Amino acid sequence: MTAATDMKTFATLTADIVSAYLKHNAIEPAEVPTLIAAVHGSLVGQGQPVIEGPPPLAPAVPVKKSVHPDYLVCLEDGKKLKMLKRHLANAYDLTPAQYRAKWGLPSDYPMVAPSYAERRSALAKSIGLGRRTPATVPAPIVKRRRAKRT
Incomplete structure (x- = not known):
């Protein structure tokens, strides 16, 4: 036709x-x-072929089972890691924000295993980090008038 x-x-x-x-x-x-x-x-x-989008993303593990006390499971590949941020940057060129958006994760989703974060926090506190010291106020500079030369 x-x-x-x-x-x-x-x-x-x-x-x-x-x-x-x-x-x-x-x-x-x-x-x-x-x-x-x-x-x-x-x-x-009706005669046109149906254009389908990409298939829906399926995480390697369910989101609820991805956070464990000693490790996190990457939703991209299923690897068990203590620090997820570096793995995402190296393997997938993703920032934590992009990763959270891609998988529909909340903004408070951890990028570090909970027990690892606790150990690092305790170490930092033991060496004195995180304490506020009172700011030292510098002594005011007094300007003296110079005597006129005659």
Whole structure:
């Protein structure tokens, strides 16, 4: 069939479908062009191949089972890691924010195993990090007036 024949066929089919619909359903006269356009568009689109998007992402493990006390499981490949951020950057070129967005994770999803974070925190506190020291106020600089030279 040629393009002209196809258009005549689509026009005939559209007219038949719309007239059959209007015999059994009452609609406003202003809505008839919209109905015709919708029917014609769906008939023309029937011959086109359906373009499917990428398949939905499936994590290597369920999200609820990805956080353990001693390790995290990467949702990309299922590896057990203490620090996820470095692995994501090296293997997948992802930032933590991109990783969380990709898998629909909350913003407080950990990037470090909980027990590892506790050990590092305890170590930092033992060497004195995290304590606030009172800020030293510098002594005000007193400007002296110079005596005029005569």
